[in-house]
Amino acid sequence: MIVLDDVTEFALLDELRSELVAVASHELKTPLTTLRMNLMLLGEAADAFTPRQREMLEAALLGCEELGSTTDELLDVARIEAGQLRLDLAPVDLNNILDSALRSLRTRIDDAEVRLEVRRDVPPAIVRGDPTRLRNVMTNLLANALKYSPRGGRVLVEIVFRRDGGADGPVTLQFAVTDAGPGVPEPFRDRVFEKFFRVEHHLDRAQEGVRGTGIGLYLCREVVKAHGGLIWCEPAEGGVGTVVAFRLRAEA
Numbered sequence: 666m667i668v669l670d671d672v673t674e675f676a677l678l679d680e681l682r683s684e685l686v687a688v689a690s691h692e693l694k695t696p697l698t699t700l701r702m703n704l705m706l707l708g709e710a711a712d713a714f715t716p717r718q719r720e721m722l723e724a725a726l727l728g729c730e731e732l733g734s735t736t737d738e739l740l741d742v743a744r745i746e747a748g749q750l751r752l753d754l755a756p757v758d759l760n761n762i763l764d765s766a767l768r769s770l771r772t773r774i775d776d777a778e779v780r781l782e783v784r785r786d787v788p789p790a791i792v793r794g795d796p797t798r799l800r801n802v803m804t805n806l807l808a809n810a811l812k813y814s815p816r817g818g819r820v821l822v823e824i825v826f827r828r829d830g831g832a833d834g835p836v837t838l839q840f841a842v843t844d845a846g847p848g849v850p851e852p853f854r855d856r857v858f859e860k861f862f863r864v865e866h867h868l869d870r871a872q873e874g875v876r877g878t879g880i881g882l883y884l885c886r887e888v889v890k891a892h893g894g895l896i897w898c899e900p901a902e903g904g905v906g907t908v909v910a911f912r913l914r915a916e917a
């Protein structure tokens with residue numbers, strides 16, 4: 666069952682949100698840094714802690730991390746709305762960026778209990794891109810696949826070369842994540858890239874639905890667009906699950 670949770674219709678509310686986003690994200694950043702630093706200092710005395718206290722400290726640090734990445738996302742939204750998304754462009758290998766994204770998701774990949782399969786038929790997959798931004802895009806797409814996949818489901822990550830429009834067409838590199846989750850219904854395949862747009866899936870693995878802000882794919886789309894690329898979502902082959910992919914022009 667799908668419950669649509671769409672507020673973008675309400676322009677005023679949207680404007681209010683944007684303002685809130687700009688203010689809140691800056692105001693959250695500083696106390697969060699203090700909090701994290703103090704927890705880490707506390708951690709230096711962890712030898713004297715009981716196991717229960719150590720668990721509590723770990724949970725507090727994890728909470729900080731989550732809050733930190735949500736704050737970063739909000740800051741990015743504010744930047745984009747102010748027309749200040751800047752890219753640090755250099756020739757980069759998508760393979761290296763993927764490795765780094767996978768390393769940062771290691772724990773989440775293990776926890777999700779999915780069958781992760783990585784296919785890359787292109788050793789040097791060079792594009793002109795901002796490595797930090799592209800890594801964020803990959804992390805977002807992978808995190809969604811993990812979040813919405815059933816346990817034991819396959820998550821396939823691919824980097825492939827494509828030539829569009831015949832032998833003389835431009836060569837592009839395509840990064841795609843395929844999962845076996847609930848899929849995105851046809852009417853929402855473009856809309857999932859809108860800011861704050863969410864489709865709530867009721868999954869077996871989560872009793873109260875899956876949490877999220879609806880910002881991730883919006884940021885992905887903005888970053889890919891700024892690179893001159895394309896991002897889209899389509900049903901997986903066989904009809905079960907989703908493919909979310911982006912395509913960038915390959916560097917010669």
Ligand SMILES: Nc1ncnc2c1ncn2[C@@H]1O[C@H](COP(=O)(O)OP(=O)(O)O)[C@@H](O)[C@H]1O
Binds near residue numbers: 810844846883
């Ligand atoms: N792999 C996926 N499978 C099914 N639905 C997805 C997938 N990725 C994204 N979606 C849908 O698109 C919506 C927007 O995604 P996103 O912007 O990442 O927001 P969030 O993950 O915070 O909900 C999600 O609420 C979800 O319903």
Ligand SMILES: [Mg+2]
Binds near residue numbers: 805809877879881
């Ligand atoms: Mg997401």
